[in-house]
Amino acid sequence: MHYRNPVISGFHPDPSICRVGEDYYLVTSSFEYFPGVPLFHSRDLANWQQIGHVLTRTEQLNLKKAGSSGGIYAPTIRYHDGTFYMTTTNVSGGGNFYVYTEDPYGEWSDPIYVDQSGIDPDLFFDVDGTVYYTTSHDAHGQGAYQSRIDVKTGQRLSDVTLIWKGTGGQYPEAPHIYRIGDWYYLMISEGGTEYGHMATIARSRRPDGPFESCPHNPILSHRSLLKSIHATGHADLVQTPEGDWWAVFLGIRPLGYPMHHHLGRETFLAPVHWNEDGWPIIGDNGTVSESMPLGNLIPQPKPALPVRDDFDAAALAPVWTFLRSPAPENWTLTEKSGCLTLYGSSVTLNEADTPAFVGRRQQHFECRVAAHLQFAPQQDGEEAGITVFMNERFHYEIAVTRIAGVRKLIFRRRLGTLWKVESEMPWSSDSVVLTVDTDKSHYRFGFSANGEEPFWFGQGECGLLSTEVAGGFTGVFIAMYATGNGVRSVTPAHFDWFDYEAFE
Structure with a gap:
């Protein structure tokens, strides 16, 4: 059996995902549109239903001065100790913040702001209780920048330090940190969210580095390929209850020559395999198709929206x-x-x-x-x-x-x-x-x-x-x-x- 990409079509870029038991939750960017941060639910990763938005009140989201493609940039959703957290950037006012809830179908908290510049923030909860806040290209340069924070107040507990510059591609963005086994993996996007887009990854024995780059980077890219899907990148990883790994990421479906796309950046899905050296491989050696095998996923279709x-x-x-x-x-x-x-x-x-x-x-x-x-x-x-x-x-x-x-x-x-x-x-x-x-x-x-x-x-x-x-x-x-x-x-x-x- 197969599923169809994109799994969430139309303007739904910068996907981030978390799993709670049998349930998956996913958020995407919303820019100048209100409510902010569309929120989706799935049981099988391939069929998604929008259950609401994260930012539904003007106290959470002020877009009055947002220019076109301003407002809310790439969010990250995480679940820790009974609580959901969503962190993002309002580039049109306020900067980086996060909100939280125990019920994703209900209201989320007022914003808690973090005194850290940059965009595309990530929250990582380590096993010892330390919470790391990672952003991309702050005022001093380009790369992944990190601090430790008190998640109850948003206060920084350390200075902001550069932990990885990436592999040399422009706009190293969208950092996500994962602890898998004894390794801490740091995945980012490079090349810009354009036709040179790619996902790259590094790892370390510590969450704050130093990070070594994967020898077969990029682990996801459709650069210079004759494909119906382009600009793949900005990925996030999730593990199923059975232990399989999958990635959600953005891509576009351009038309014509020269190529152009009008539906926006969409959300795609691909399986992730790990090689003998402990590095991930997304899709088919870093590429994906519109029709992909379901693998061990059991389809659980969502009801179609009424016309x-x-x-x-x-x-x-x-x-x-x-x-x-x-x-x-x-x-x-x-x-x-x-x-x-x-x-x-x-x-x-x-x-x-x-x-x-x-x-x-x-x-x-x-x-x-x-x-x-x-x-x-x-x-x-x-x-x-x-x-x-x-x-x-x-x-x-x-x-x-x-x-x-x-x-x-x-x-x-x-x-x-x-x-x-x-x-x-x-x-x-x-x-x-x-x-x-x-x-x-x-x-x-x-x-x-x-x-x-x-x-x-x-x-x-x-x-x-x-x-x-x-x-x-x-x-x-x-x-x-x-x-x-x-x-x-x-x-x-x-x-x-x-x-x-x-x-x-």
Whole structure:
């Protein structure tokens, strides 16, 4: 039997994992999106279900000043003595911190900050009770830097010291320490989270080094290979109850030539074997495929998410996120029963700010998204619809708006400094179904009055929303939004339902 990579598709980078009994928990980066740090559960490593987010309160996560691809960088999740810990970096304010909980399905603590610079923090609990805090490329240089901390207070108990510079690749990042047998292993990523990405490893008899480099580094990389998966790296190790080892790591699935990717960096899985000298080998000599043998894993599939969200629940499902710290006055689930209601603020999608925006990651190359919008704009500039969004400089919209007293449907592109309303037409109804179809190359935008097959209104290339064009570390979101285009809206935009249907 085989499993399919990626095991968590779409923009879910920098995975970190821990096991508690038969249960596995995994977190990924979230950057400028709120809530922060998506949290997943699995029983078999291959089938994952999002159970929530770690950072759900503004006291834990302030993103108001986060630029695109700012905010929350690579997290680490660990379990020790009955408590879960998640440590990460808010590069837009606060620096390195950790939170904790005894119940991963519940609330996590307020942040405990650590006076240590750098990013990609790791928590390691040694058998003698010492807790080591390791980060990458601090203000003094590049490599893995470490201190000892009091995990109850976050206070440093030692100076911060450089423990390994890596093998010479750029951006040695994402340190993780493991004690396996009599060895302490330090795994990092090098080469940048790009096409030269790789995972490398070293070991020592002490958690603070000196570390010797593995003779067959890198232990994971798809550099210069003719593969459908690229940029593999940023790995974390986990051991099954049966004693087998596996790695989770990020990768991308680029398209075309020159290659480009728009779904973001995704979470992949591979088995880990150990050679006679005690060094790990990830996958097939450091490479992986989209179809991989399950080995000793017993499949335990998770229920598929429903295609339609009717917004009947008291809270938004975990799949939904806001763009930066949400403004409570911009959205509600209670104003109109069974609807997500957005009130457009003065903020537009063209600003690194907090628009009225509720979105989900695009997780499949081929899918159809549709939403039923009830919206009767009362003042010029009021607008609501669906956006296909990479960042404030690269996005497409299909929307209802009011221009010079006339209600219209519009399709608009924003690509860097170039923007254009590509199509527009008068629209008299208070109700419309907006649809976005996508394949590997194009998005198609359409509308209908009563849910029949859409009238196709415009299209845009997927590649123009890729990281290679738009920049950054995130991936495409498809979102419901509203804006007053410079002034606050007075008209509510009611979204009665939202469909996400995958065709792969």
